[in-house]
Amino acid sequence: MKTEKILSIIFIISLIFKFFGWPGGSAILIISLMSLTFCYFPFGFYFLNEKNVFKQKLGTSILFGWLLPVAIIGVQFKFMYWPAYHPMLVIGILTAAIFLVIAYGMYKKANTEETKYYHKNLLTRTLVIFIVSLITLLIPEKSIINMSFQNEPELKELYLKKVDDPNNMELQKEIEEYHKHRFQKQ
Numbered sequence: 001m002k003t004e005k006i007l008s009i010i011f012i013i014s015l016i017f018k019f020f021g022w023p024g025g026s027a028i029l030i031i032s033l034m035s036l037t038f039c040y041f042p043f044g045f046y047f048l049n050e051k052n053v054f055k056q057k058l059g060t061s062i063l064f065g066w067l068l069p070v071a072i073i074g075v076q077f078k079f080m081y082w083p084a085y086h087p088m089l090v091i092g093i094l095t096a097a098i099f100l101v102i103a104y105g106m107y108k109k110a111n112t113e114e115t116k117y118y119h120k121n122l123l124t125r126t127l128v129i130f131i132v133s134l135i136t137l138l139i140p141e142k143s144i145i146n147m148s149f150q151n152e153p154e155l156k157e158l159y160l161k162k163v164d165d166p167n168n169m170e171l172q173k174e175i176e177e178y179h180k181h182r183f184q185k186q
Contacts (some may be wrong), residue, residue: 004125006170007036018079021151031127033076037069065123071133078136079144081159085165089137096130144158154178 010032017025071092077085103126107119141163149156158175164172 003039004036007032007039008128011036015079019147021149026066030076035070036119037072037076040065040072041069042046060122064099064103064126068092068099068126069131071096071129075133075136078139078141081141081145082164084138089133093130093137096126096133099126155182 010028012026014025014032016145017023019025070088074085074088074090077083097147100123103123105117107116107123110116110119142160145156145159145163149159151173155175156179158171158178162168162171162175
């Protein structure tokens with residue numbers, strides 16, 4: 001749980017960097033969310049399990065660990081302006097909503113303090129992922145672009161045009177050229 005909290009704080013810091021146009025925001029965002037995804041996906045059985053109920057809840061931890069990272073990756077894709085964020089967020093939100101019901105039911109049926117604690121933590125994690133994913137889905141992409149590129153009006157205009165015409169390859173090339181030219185200056 002400590003690792004998750006630290007990575008979540010780093011994610012929030014990365015958003016601050018990104019929205020203020022400070023260098024490194026995107027890199028920190030990618031590192032923090034990918035690390036959080038790796039905590040859940042391959043290591044869900046470890047991070048989602050409590051030591052006292054390890055063998056009893058291994059399947060639950062693996063299942064939650066496999067499916068919840070889809071929402072986290074969707075959040076990352078949206079803030080990085082990568083394609084296909086929408087289906088990942090929708091699938092992640094729907095999965096998290098189903099898991100919220102399941103985790104709540106398991107919490108209510110828990111008969112020992114250890115399993116109650118385990119299900120409470122699982123419910124909390126799932127709720128946080130659900131809320132963050134839902135908020136991310138509801139924030140218009142243009143609002144994120146306007147916040148992220150306040151100091152770069154040309155790039156902001158290119159990305160805003162890209163939102164209106166996502167399949168325009170010429171526009172994609174212009175964005176890539178802008179980034180290439182910008183990094184050559186530095």
